[in-house]
Amino acid sequence: MSNRLKKVFDTPNKKAFIAFLTAGDPTADCTVECILEMERAGADLVEIGIPFSDPTAEGVVIQDANIRALKNGMTTDGAFEIVRRVREKSQIPLAFMTYANPVFHYGYDRFFAKCRELGVDAIIVPDMPFEEKREMEEPANAHDVAVISMIAPTSESRIREIASEAKGFLYVVSSMGVTGVRSEIRTDLGAIVESIRKVTDIPCAVGFGISTPEQAKAMAEVSDGAIVGSAIVKIIAKYGEKAAPEVYRYVKSMKDAVAQV
Amino acid sequence: MSKGRYGIYGGQYISETLMNELIHLEECYENYKNDPEFQRELDTLNREYAGRPSLLYYAEKMTKDLGGAKIYLKREDLNHTGSHKINNVLGQALLAKRMGKTRIIAETGAGQHGVATATAAALLGMECEIYMGKEDTVRQALNVYRMELLGAKVHPVTTGTQTLKDAVNECMREWTNRVDDTLYVLGSVMGPHPFPMIVRDFQSVISREAKAQILEKEGKLPAAVVACVGGGSNSMGAFYNFIEDKEVELIGCEAAGKGVDTAFTAATIATGSLGIFHGMKSYFCQDEYGQIAPVYSISAGLDYPGIGPEHAYLHDIGRAQYVPITDDEAVDAFEYLARTEGIICAIESAHAVAHVKKIAKNYRPDQSIIICLSGRGDKDVAAIARYRGVDIHE
Numbered sequence: 001m002s003n004r005l006k007k008v009f010d011t012p013n014k015k016a017f018i019a020f021l022t023a024g025d026p027t028a029d030c031t032v033e034c035i036l037e038m039e040r041a042g043a044d045l046v047e048i049g050i051p052f053s054d055p056t057a058e059g060v061v062i063q064d065a066n067i068r069a070l071k072n073g074m075t076t077d078g079a080f081e082i083v084r085r086v087r088e089k090s091q092i093p094l095a096f097m098t099y100a101n102p103v104f105h106y107g108y109d110r111f112f113a114k115c116r117e118l119g120v121d122a123i124i125v126p127d128m129p130f131e132e133k134r135e136m137e138e139p140a141n142a143h144d145v146a147v148i149s150m151i152a153p154t155s156e157s158r159i160r161e162i163a164s165e166a167k168g169f170l171y172v173v174s175s176m177g178v179t180g181v182r183s184e185i186r187t188d189l190g191a192i193v194e195s196i197r198k199v200t201d202i203p204c205a206v207g208f209g210i211s212t213p214e215q216a217k218a219m220a221e222v223s224d225g226a227i228v229g230s231a232i233v234k235i236i237a238k239y240g241e242k243a244a245p246e247v248y249r250y251v252k253s254m255k256d257a258v259a260q261v
Numbered sequence: 262m263s264k265g266r267y268g269i270y271g272g273q274y275i276s277e278t279l280m281n282e283l284i285h286l287e288e289c290y291e292n293y294k295n296d297p298e299f300q301r302e303l304d305t306l307n308r309e310y311a312g313r314p315s316l317l318y319y320a321e322k323m324t325k326d327l328g329g330a331k332i333y334l335k336r337e338d339l340n341h342t343g344s345h346k347i348n349n350v351l352g353q354a355l356l357a358k359r360m361g362k363t364r365i366i367a368e369t370g371a372g373q374h375g376v377a378t379a380t381a382a383a384l385l386g387m388e389c390e391i392y393m394g395k396e397d398t399v400r401q402a403l404n405v406y407r408m409e410l411l412g413a414k415v416h417p418v419t420t421g422t423q424t425l426k427d428a429v430n431e432c433m434r435e436w437t438n439r440v441d442d443t444l445y446v447l448g449s450v451m452g453p454h455p456f457p458m459i460v461r462d463f464q465s466v467i468s469r470e471a472k473a474q475i476l477e478k479e480g481k482l483p484a485a486v487v488a489c490v491g492g493g494s495n496s497m498g499a500f501y502n503f504i505e506d507k508e509v510e511l512i513g514c515e516a517a518g519k520g521v522d523t524a525f526t527a528a529t530i531a532t533g534s535l536g537i538f539h540g541m542k543s544y545f546c547q548d549e550y551g552q553i554a555p556v557y558s559i560s561a562g563l564d565y566p567g568i569g570p571e572h573a574y575l576h577d578i579g580r581a582q583y584v585p586i587t588d589d590e591a592v593d594a595f596e597y598l599a600r601t602e603g604i605i606c607a608i609e610s611a612h613a614v615a616h617v618k619k620i621a622k623n624y625r626p627d628q629s630i631i632i633c634l635s636g637r638g639d640k641d642v643a644a645i646a647r648y649r650g651v652d653i654h655e
Contacts, residue, residue, distance in 0.1 A: 053552040054421065054538065056433045057276050063420060075550045100274050100537040105551025127274045127537070131264070152278035154440065162277075173278060177438035 001146050004093040005121040005168050008045045009203035009224055016044040016225030017216070017255040018205055020097060021232055021247075022065035023048050023082050024074025030241050032085045037248040039092040042255035044225065047124060050079045050098035057099075057126035059180025061230040064237065076106050083118045095122035095148065100136070108136055112143035122146040122168050130162050141167075151196065151204075152176075153187045163196045169203040170196060172223060174210065180230045182209030190222040213257030220261040228254060265454020268577055270570035273453040275433075275540045282440040287455040289360050294462070299359065306351045310384065311341045313348075313466065317474035317631070322601050330484060330624030332617060334634045335471050337495060338606055344636030345467060345495040346377035350446060352463035354381035357444035364388040364443045368432040370397055370425035370491065371562035371609065372404025373636055374448030379413035381446075389413040392431045394424035397561045404640055422555045425491075425565045429539055449492025450569035453540030457569050464498025471631055472502050484624050485510035488633035489612040490583060491527070491563035493572045495635035500581060510582070512620075513572060514612040516558030517585035527556035529568040530576055530583035538566075543573045559588040559648065562609040562636075590615040592648055595638060607636030608645065 008016050019038045023031050035046050051069040055062060083094060096115070103111050103125065115123070123145055128136055130149065137147045146168035151159055153176055163170060172192060174185045193204050206219040207227030216226040235250055236243040264287075265271045273283060293299040307313040316336040324332045337345035350367075357365050365387050369375030375391040382389030391408055395417040398405050408415050421427035429452075436445040447456040450464070468486070475483050486503055488496035490513035503509040519525040521532050529544050536545040538553055546554040546566040558564045568583075575581035591608055594615035599605045606614065613632050621630060638645075646653045 054426065054430050056430050056539075057437070059434075067421075070552065077550075101545075101547070101551040101553070103551075104537050105534075105547065105549075126276050127540070129273065129275060129277050129280050131273050131280070150277045152276070152280075154278050154281045156281060158277075158281060176278060176440070178434045 001168055002121040002144055004091060005146055008093050009169060015220035015258045015261050016205060017042060017251070017258045018045045018047060018225055018227040019043040019232055019251055020047040020049060020227065020229030021236060022062065022069050023050055023079040024069035024072055025065040025233070025236055026068055026072060026240050028074070028078060028082050030236070030243060031082050033244040034236065034247045035086050035092070036090060037244045038251050039090055041248045041251035043092070043251050045093040045095060047095045047097045047227070047229070048079060048082065050076055050096055050102055052099040052102055055099060057178055059178040059230060061181070061233050061237070062179050065233045076102050080114055080118055083120055087119045093121050094119065095124055096120055097124040100125055100127045103136065108139035112140045112145050115145045116143040120145060122148050124148045124171060126150065130158065151192060153192070159192070159195045160199050163199040163202065166200065166202050169205050169224070171227065172204050172206045174206050174208045174219065179208055181211040185209050185215065189219065193223050213253050216254045217257040217261055220258040226254070226258055265458060267571045267574035270541065270543050270573040271454055271457060272542050273540060274537050274542065275453040276437060278437045279440065283453055283455065290356060290455055290459055293356055293359055299355065303352055303355055306355070307348070307466065311347045311351060312339060314470040315339055317471055317478065319478065320602050326601060327618060327621035329622035329626065331626065331629040332621060333475065333483070333629055333631045334604070335467060335499065335631055337467060337633060337635050338604070338610065338637035342377045342380050343639065344373040344377065344607065345464060345498060346374045346448060347380070348466050348498065349448065349460050349463040349494060350374070350377040350381045353444065353446045353459065354378070354385050354387065357446065358385055358387065360444065362387070362442055362444045364390070365446045366390045366392065366432055366435055366443055367446045367448055368425065368428035369393045369448065370428070370564055371560065371607070372397070372401040372408070372640060373562060375408050375413070375415070376404055376411070378446050379408040379411035382413060383411045391415045392418050392428040392435065394422070394428050395419050396423040397425070400561050400644060401640055425561065426553065449494040450497045450571060451492040451539060451541060451567060457541065457571055460494050461497045461501060461571060464494050465501040467495065467498035467633060468500060468502035471499065475629060475631060479629050482506050482509050483631045484628035485512055485630045486633070487512045487514065487613045487617050487630060489514045489563060489609045489635060490568060490572060491516065491565045491609065492567065493569040495633050497569060497571060499631070499633035500575070504580060511575065511580060512616060513581055513583040514586045514616045515583055516560055516563035516612060517587045518557040518559070520587055521585045525557040527558040527564050527566065528585040529566065531585045533566070541570045543570045544568050559591065559644070560608045560612065562607070563612065584616055586612040586615045592645060594618055595641070595645060604634070605638040605642070606634050607638050608641040610635045
């Protein structure tokens, strides 16, 4: 695991705030600017979505961001270029979030070699479950990129095997369904984190449906951090190329809420 | 290698939220597959409700006209609801019911699978919701109304290309939302394991019957079995019980649309490459960055950018061959079969007819070819009329 990734959760009792945005939505320049503002606002890790034509795990908000980014010409190489530009100014931990096919098609080894060269620390692939992850994890490990495992409200008996092999941190999916803002999160996340804790002390971050500082705080109380995507993408959709200051304001409010825990 | 593999193809590339449900589905299926009570119930439904066995019809006029092999049509178009889709749907709906589900959801392209699913839901007293690309709801308006008559709710899908692949995306998203009481009744031999296996097994009734029927009529196996391929369910059903009979050629007909050298095609084997999508590793139409390509065919049922993993495997090992058929060829064959045999088949099935028109003369009169006539063509009449420049009101 990279040193940057280790740092995300390394301070005892400090909760992490993880921010997501889609590469190239609406432009590469805007994405670079927003990532730097996220860091300045206190984000501990940024997830960069490599857009995919058919993002089956996403709700409407991130689906639309994928479409906008692809329409504006964003590609896997374009996402790497964004990372290169961010790394000229920042050492914030970075993860890619995308689907199996863009990575598979790029070539696993070529993809992860480039991740290491440019400084991407982890990857999250929602359509690569425990049963299938090996084909991606071996080349990723060889290049020191952590493949982040996910745990869902339905995982139950699977939690043990998934957690025991997890690297970096565990992405705990807060709710059933796809990504998107939810008014209420009903899953008993405390119980899920407790089952994970029986197997491993790897950090757990909760994502899906979180948009308000209150929700982020509640999630951080039962875990090691909160992940927010759709709420940020909504801001970017609304303000377009002028989104960076708004993203800063929002991430700051979320980070402050998480830090109160 | 994980479960549900055909060579390197297949697998379970799906979100963690659905994994336990897929494992549960596989367990239940393996259990009921060998349960005499379940099999008896399914068999009764197939015979008494769906109208099985379907006829194996000797197309004598077509045979004489083409000059060569004897042509037989496996008449899946005569099944209740008008296509082979009912074979799989009755099996899956019955399985859903045994699993304690009260609601089934499904994607549909041409509407055939949606109509079949809505029918099974009505029969078995289950809630039913169908996801259909908005463009397809326009192309196949009659089938939308048919599903609504059967008590299903039809959701027009407005994302992406608004066709079959987007309907699958939306159905997967909905299933992720609600697995407790809902089974996703997948319509083709695609998606994550165990779907390619389950759908193949339920569709294999086609070749089980056809094999017995041709042996009775001809006293020997056919020289070839020909079927259209989108995801590949009718073709896998028509091929399956002939796979071990190496002397039987297996030929799948893909939708070439306006031609495999144009951007307006859905011929996956001819133009696609290896990828991971919709839960499986297989061939897909995609660009240099692995973005799934928009595909095109006159036939909504073949308008899909991938192919089932077992087909990909049969292609790789050379056991089956896959040929592209253009819109023009399919429409010609659609009209030809209507005039020659008095059968209006689905535009999907017409792709298989078109290929046999080309190859029949290469065989001897003591050889036979079975075409899987996967569906009937009422749904396509208006679209074919438009294709020929005739404006009719449905």
